[in-house]
Amino acid sequence: xxxxxxxxxxxxxxxxxxxxxxxxxxxxxxxxxxxxxxxxxxxxxxxxxxxxxxxxxxxxxxxxxxxxxxxxxxxxxxxxxxxxxxxxxxxxxxxxxxxxxxxxxxxxxxxxxxxxxxxxxxxxxxxxxxxxxxxxxxxxxxxxxxxxxxxxxxxxxxxxxxxxxxxxxxxxxxxxxxxxxxxxxxxxxxxxxxxxxxxxxxxxxxxxxxxxxxxxxxxxxxxxxxxxxxxxxxxxxxxxxxxxxxxxxxxxxxxxxxxxxxxxxxx
Amino acid sequence: xxxxxxxxxxxxxxxxxxxxxxxxxxxxxxxxxxxxxxxxxxxxxxxxxxxxxxxxxxxxxxxxxxxxxxxxxxxxxxxxxxxxxxxxxxxxxxxxxxxxxxxxxxxxxxxxxxxxxxxxxxxxxxxxxxxxxxxxxxxxxxxxxxxxxxxxxxxxxxxxxxxxxxxxxxxxxxxxxxxxxxxxxxxxxxxxxxxxxxxxxxxxxxxxxxxxxxxxxxxxxxxxxxxxxxxxxxxxxxxxxxxxxxxxxxxxxxx
Numbered sequence: 001x002x003x004x005x006x007x008x009x010x011x012x013x014x015x016x017x018x019x020x021x022x023x024x025x026x027x028x029x030x031x032x033x034x035x036x037x038x039x040x041x042x043x044x045x046x047x048x049x050x051x052x053x054x055x056x057x058x059x060x061x062x063x064x065x066x067x068x069x070x071x072x073x074x075x076x077x078x079x080x081x082x083x084x085x086x087x088x089x090x091x092x093x094x095x096x097x098x099x100x101x102x103x104x105x106x107x108x109x110x111x112x113x114x115x116x117x118x119x120x121x122x123x124x125x126x127x128x129x130x131x132x133x134x135x136x137x138x139x140x141x142x143x144x145x146x147x148x149x150x151x152x153x154x155x156x157x158x159x160x161x162x163x164x165x166x167x168x169x170x171x172x173x174x175x176x177x178x179x180x181x182x183x184x185x186x187x188x189x190x191x192x193x194x195x196x197x198x199x200x201x202x203x204x205x206x207x208x209x210x211x212x213x214x215x216x217x218x219x220x221x222x223x224x225x226x227x228x229x230x231x232x233x234x235x236x237x238x239x240x241x242x243x244x245x246x247x248x249x250x251x252x253x254x255x256x257x258x259x260x261x262x263x264x265x266x267x
Numbered sequence: 268x269x270x271x272x273x274x275x276x277x278x279x280x281x282x283x284x285x286x287x288x289x290x291x292x293x294x295x296x297x298x299x300x301x302x303x304x305x306x307x308x309x310x311x312x313x314x315x316x317x318x319x320x321x322x323x324x325x326x327x328x329x330x331x332x333x334x335x336x337x338x339x340x341x342x343x344x345x346x347x348x349x350x351x352x353x354x355x356x357x358x359x360x361x362x363x364x365x366x367x368x369x370x371x372x373x374x375x376x377x378x379x380x381x382x383x384x385x386x387x388x389x390x391x392x393x394x395x396x397x398x399x400x401x402x403x404x405x406x407x408x409x410x411x412x413x414x415x416x417x418x419x420x421x422x423x424x425x426x427x428x429x430x431x432x433x434x435x436x437x438x439x440x441x442x443x444x445x446x447x448x449x450x451x452x453x454x455x456x457x458x459x460x461x462x463x464x465x466x467x468x469x470x471x472x473x474x475x476x477x478x479x480x481x482x483x484x485x486x487x488x489x490x491x492x493x494x495x496x497x498x499x500x501x502x503x504x505x506x507x508x509x510x511x512x513x514x515x516x517x518x519x520x521x522x
Contacts, residue, residue, distance in 0.1 A: 055397055081399040095394035111302075112400050157398075 006069060008033045008165055008197040009054065014063035016049060023049050025221045027063070036191040036198045038208045041218035042243060042252050047201040050218070051167050054199075055089055056080050068164055085113055088158030088166040092173060094150040096142040096157075102129070103138040106157045113161065128156040132186050148179025155186060159196070166190070168200045172207050184211055205244055209233070217243060219252065282504075286482045293411050293481070296403035306409035307416070314375045314410065315417030319424065321374050322367060326425035329366060330432030333357060338441050350443055351452030354433040358426050359461040365513050367422040368472035372505030375417070376480035377498040379410050383484025384494040407485060411477045418473025419466045426465075464520050471516060472509050479504045 009031040016024045023046045031037050039047050052058045054065055056072045065072045067087070075083055096105050106125045110116060116124070129135040132152040142150060151171060158166060171187065172180055188211060191198045202208055208215065209229040217225040217232065217240060225232055225240045232244060242250030258264070297303065337353045383406060386392050395402045437443045456462075480501050487497035 057393075057396075081401075084397055084399040089394075089397040091390050091394055091397075093390045095390040097391055097394075098389070108400070109398050112398070112405075154394075 006033075007031055008035070008068060009199070010066040011054075012063055012066075014050075014053065014065065015061045016046070016053060016058065017061055022221050024053075024218075027218075027223055029216055029223065029226070031197060031199060033197055034191070034195045035214060036188070036200070036212050037214045037216065038200045038202055038212040039216050039218065040201075040203055040205070040208060040243070042203065045218040046221065047203075047218060048169055051089075051169055051199070051201050054167060055087065056083065085109075085161065086164050088161075088163040090151070090155050090158050090166070090168045090171055092170040094142075094147075094154040096145075096150055096154055098142050100142075101138070102134065102140050102142070102145070102153050105142065105153060106160055109157065109161050124160065125156075128160050129153075131159070131190070132156045133182065146179065148175050148182060151175070151179075151183055152186060155183075155190075159190060159194075162194070163196070165197045165199070168198065168202075170202055171200060172202055172204045180207065187211065205246070219243065285486070286478060289482045289485070290478050293403055293408050293478075296401055297408050297412075298404065303404075303409065303412075306405070307412050310409045310413035311417060314379065314413045315420060318371060318375050318417070318421060321370055322421045322425050323428045325366070325370055326363075326428035327432040329362065329425075330354065330358070330429030330434075331436045333362070333429065334433035334436040334441075338437060338443075347441075347443055348447045348451055349455075350433070350437045350441075351448040351450075352455040354430060354437075355452045355456035356461060358429050358433075359456065359465040361465075361513070361517070363422050363426040363429065364465050364469035364472055365509060367418065367425045367469060368476055368509045369506055370425075371414075371418060371421060371473075372476050372480070372502050372509070375414065376476050376501045376505055379414070379477075379480040380484035380487070380497045380501040381494055383407065383410070383481060384487035384489075384497045387485065387487060388489035388494065407481045411481050414477025414480065415470065415473040418476065419469045422466060422469040426462075467520065468513065468516050471512060475508050475512060476505045479508065 007030040009029070011027055011029050014024055014027040015022070027050065039050060041047050049058065053060055054067065054072065056075065059073050064074075067083070070079075070083055072080075072083065096102075097108065100108070103125055106128055107121055110121050110124060126135055126138065129138055132155055134149060134152055134156065137145065137149065137153070142153070145153065155171075168187065171183055175183060184207060187198060187200065190196050200208070200212060212229065215225075215227065215229055215232055216223055219239045224237060225235050227235070232240060235241070235244075239251040241247070242252060248254050333354055334350060337350055337357075338347055341347050341349055341353065386406065392402045392406070395405065434445075434448060438445045438448055483497040483501045483504070487493045
């Protein structure tokens with residue numbers, strides 16, 4: 001029933017608030033199938049919130065998120081779980097199950113959702129681990145892995161059931177240059193060889209520029225810019241300039257709002 | 268004044284209600300099958316078998332001290348032959364279920380609460396939900412079921428060790444005749460109205476203790492402080508509720 005021209009993700013006029021505080025206002029975007037896009041913005045701009053709205057963890061106040069034709073906010077509990085089986089999510093903390101080996105961690109979705117025999121399961125798990133370059137680490141425990149390796153194992157686990165869409169929450173944060181290169185290579189390869197629609201939430205400007213086809217910039221509850229990395233580098237708007245060039249002061253101020261200094265010191 | 272009412276009345280009541288709803292969710296999430304059985308067996312090892320050392324050691328010493336104090340008191344009435352009866356009655360009906368429940372809360376309850384709390388703090392529960400795996404079914408239910416099964420079993424072992432300790436003290440140290448010790452106990456302690464009633468109680472304490480442990484862990488705030496507070500809450504709430512229910516059950520079950 002899916003139209004091949006239908007975008008993988010369509011978000012229209014999305015609004016979300018936490019209590020009285022608006023987090024996202026009138027966000028609209030479309031991610032075509034097979035694209036590799038980045039959602040960027042300063043800390044607290046609502047990038048992770050946007051991701052949680054796509055996975056169905058949060059409900060929007062207004063507007064909707066459509067993924068491959070399904071309106072996420074209208075799914076009931078059972079449909080939501082079926083939907084989540086079709087998407088992969090890589091969390092910032094990897095969230096590997098600490099009492100299972102690497103092999104068992106990657107095997108969890110297969111054991112839970114299918115009745116495949118052990119021999120096929122084994123081949124599936126090992127081939128996914130091979131795709132991320134960690135087939136040799138299959139018998140290690142998560143505590144024995146470095147940060148970058150842990151993230152790659154979590155990635156293997158996220159793709160083990162061949163999802164249609166994968167969401168990465170800050171996959172490049174906290175990694176050394178070598179691990180960073182490894183993770184970026186895997187993200188790019190998965191997108192190209194499997195045609196996996198990928199959305200990367202990140203704030204690493206330079207790495208993003210080498211990785212993605214298209215980019216959305218969120219700041220202060222709005223989407224302030226969208227375009228290819230080259231377009232964003234050339235964008236003259238102040239918020240975009242501040243973010244892309246890493247300027248400490250600008251539309252996002254350096255000083256947290258406070259009463260005047262003289263008044264406070266001399267009181 | 269408002270704050271006091273809130274913390275002494277409103278919050279505990281709200282926790283109690285939340286706990287009840289939580290238990291309903293846990294029970295409804297259970298799908299009997301081979302996977303659940305394997306998970307329960309695994310948890311039975313961690314919760315039950317790993318508690319054996321503390322339960323059996325404490326049981327032994329409780330039996331010995333009970334025999335010691337009992338002998339002293341009974342000797343003022345010249346009734347030292349009734350030491351066996353006294354041990355049996357006190358242990359089967361009250362001491363074993365309650366003490367096992369309290370020791371269980373301290374050892375297994377805190378361990379379960381901390382484990383679940385830590386899984387929450389490291390996003391493992393979120394990861395499960397995002398993989399369309401129900402954390403209630405996979406993480407919480409096996410631990411709850413294992414706790415309920417383990418409690419009466421541990422109670423029996425506690426009683427056995429306590430009787431052994433009591434016998435060693437009364438017969439070998441104080442010189443009560445072994446035949447009189449056991450014969451007196453056999454005559455006056457009834458299987459159904461003493462031992463089995465004690466096991467009913469301990470099963471109910473198992474439900475209470477396990478529920479409190481998994482609930483505290485699942486609702487813990489995902490910080491170091493939150494997990495510490497969850498383990499404290501487990502022990503305190505278990506102790507209060509177990510002793511409260513001990514009185515309520517005893518008044519209903521006294522035959």
